[in-house]
Amino acid sequence: MKDFLLIYRADYGVVANASPEEMQTRTQSWMDWIAGLAAQNKLTDRGSRLMPQGKIMKNEEIISDGPFAEIKESIMGYSVIKADSTEEAVQLSKGCPIFKVGGTVELREINAM
Amino acid sequence: MELLPHLFRTEYSKIVAVLCHSYGLDHIEIAEDIASETFLKAAEVWSSKGLPPHPTAWLYTVAKNQTKDYFKRQAIFNNRVKGMLETETSHPVEAIEFTDALIADSQLAMIFSVCHPGNAPQSQICLALQILCGFSVEEIAGTFLTGTETIKKRLHRARTTLRNNQFQIRDLTETAIQSRLDTVLKTIYLLFNEGYFSRTGNQAIRKDLCSEAVRLAVLLAEHPITNTPQVNALLALLYFQSSRLDARINDQGEAILFNQQDKSSWNQGFIDKGNHFLILACQGNQLSKYHLEAAIAYWHTTPNDTDKWQHIFYLYDQLLLIDQSPMVALNRAFVVSKLWGQDKAIQEVEQLALHDNSHYHSLLGYLYAGINTTVAISHYNTAIALSKSRMEKQTLAKAIKQLQDTR
Incomplete structure (x- = not known):
């Protein structure tokens, strides 16, 4: 079994402009999805959602506010799952709710060394 | 003498507990001897002289005296037989009062x-x-x-x-x-x-x-x-489950599935207690496995809510993240069948691939029943072979028979 980091990206503009009911439904579908992975014993870390604001440090002096809320592909959150192969990890990621809001999933095998 | 076995069940462990509390857990065997002697004496005396006016108090007094006698004998043994060589600190022979x-x-x-x-x-x-x-x-x-x-x-x-x-x-x-x-x-x-x-x-x-x-x-x-909130949550869960204890088993000792239970035989008194302790459990912001299980059991006791299965499903989601056990995963998959039908549930269950688990096969048997009788029966048979519970085997055999009859 290998661990894979899933990075969820989407457009904050789309995600933020949802009604409370839509928000509720989305939270629920995320929970369902994460729990589905846990049920199959494929979840290493449920991960977290990220706040829209943050900083980018080019070096120790040049620090700017991240334009995360404006760009179309900002990182919304992450999880870590278990799979035997990249193919299986892709298969497992097919039900991810991020696709419903036009977002993407980046899968990266974690280097255990 | 119907009273004595009942008292034994309730009072024996209390006497042992009090004695161990006073003299230490390393004296548990002595404590148990004293408690047993107390009940022997009760059987003897009560059968010849009749029941004392306060049987429980009678037992406590006898236990107290037996304890005193024991330590007196110990003291004599220590003094006369072992001599004064060992100045081991013996327990002071103070009388124990069995207060509430x-x-x-x-x-x-x-x-x-x-x-x-x-x-x-x-x-x-x-x-x-x-x-x-x-x-x-x-x-x-x-x-x-x-x-x-x-x-x-x-x-x-x-x-x-x-x-x-x-x-x-x-x-x-x-x-x-x-x-x-x-x-x-x-x-x-x-x-x-x-x-x-x-x-x-x-x-x-x-x-x-x-x-x-x-x-x-x-x-x-x-x-x-x-x-604590967690203790109250567990107690709520136990009361909710207890409320269905009679409805779960028929006169032949066979399990009755939830859907077929006679809801009027659920014990309302226990359901009320469950509600009471669930409310107490919600003080503070602790969310334990017992909270979630109690909440699921709560929804099971309310038969008429349209969103019931949605709530239960959401609770199972959260429970899975605390307790990643096969049983929780299977129960959650069962709820899928209630929300989105058999086909979706079969997909969900088969993903779990718990091939050595009897409940996995019995759930698949149940889900395939209306879709493919042969597959259903095959899963039920595997479940029977894997199950260790006689009662479960009987229930499954009955399910197979029903499928064969309707085929």
């Missing part, structure tokens, strides 16, 4: 001593049944459908762990309690489940186990230092 407060403290201390994290779950339950619930070795063997020798061995090992691991029973500090509370709650939970999903078809034994588990949880909830 002392009994409550002692029982609590006993629960915490018995629930030792070093013992295997099965031994843990045996020990709890013997020491906390006053079950005989034969009764415990009946519960587990094993021989008395197996139980004796299990108890012996569990007692050795207790003895080698001097847990201070006398002054239970808050830290000691917090560190062991999880183990204590788990033992009570397992004890209840042993009754609820029992291997034995004997309804009386099952009820006894469940009510003993409730009794221990009530003890915790009533004591100020253990009255």
Whole structure:
């Protein structure tokens, strides 16, 4: 079994402009999805959602506010799952709710060394 | 003399607990001897002279005197036989008064001593049944459908762990309690489940186990230092489950599936108690596995809510993230069938790939029943082969027969 980091990206503009009911439904579908992975014993870390604001440090002096809320592909959150192969990890990621809001999933095998 | 077995069940463990609380857990065998002698004497005296006006108080007085006699004999032995060579500090022979407060403290201390994290779950339950619930070795063997020798061995090992691991029973500090509370709650939970999903078809034994588990949880909830949200959540869960205890088994001792249960035979008194303790459990911001299971059980007791299965599904999602067990995963998949139909549920279950689990196959049997009878029967047969419960095997065999008849 290998661990894979899933990075969820989407457009904050789309995600933020949802009604409370839509928000509720989305939270629920995320929970369902994460729990589905846990049920199959494929979840290493449920991960977290990220706040829209943050900083980018080019070096120790040049620090700017991240334009995360404006760009179309900002990182919304992450999880870590278990799979035997990249193919299986892709298969497992097919039900991810991020696709419903036009977002993407980046899968990266974690280097255990 | 109907009263004596009943008193034995309730008072024997109290006497042992009080004596251990006063003299230390290493004297547990002596404490048990004294408690047994007390009941022997009661059987003798009560059958010739009739019942005393206050049987419980009578038992406590005799136990107190037996204890005094024991220490007197010990003192004589130490002084005359061993001589004055050993100046071992002997216990002061002060009389123990069996007050309600002392009994409550002692029982609590006993629960915490018995629930030792070093013992295997099965031994843990045996020990709890013997020491906390006053079950005989034969009764415990009946519960587990094993021989008395197996139980004796299990108890012996569990007692050795207790003895080698001097847990201070006398002054239970808050830290000691917090560190062991999880183990204590788990033992009570397992004890209840042993009754609820029992291997034995004997309804009386099952009820006894469940009510003993409730009794221990009530003890915790009533004591100020253990009255935590988690304890209340467990108690709520046990009451909700207890409310369906009669409805779950028919007169032939077979399990009745939830859908087919006669809802009018659910015990409303227990449901009310469950609600009461669930509200108490929601103080603070702790969310334990018991909270979630109690909340699921709560929804099961409310038959008419349209969103019921949606709520239950969401709770199972959260439960899975705390308790990643096959049983929780299977139960969640069952709820999928309620929300999105059999096909979706079959997909969900087959993803779990729990091929060695009897419940996995019985759930697939149930889900395939309306879709593909041959596959359904094949899963039911695998489930029968894997199951260790006689009652479950019977229920599954009946399901197969029904499928064959309608084919």
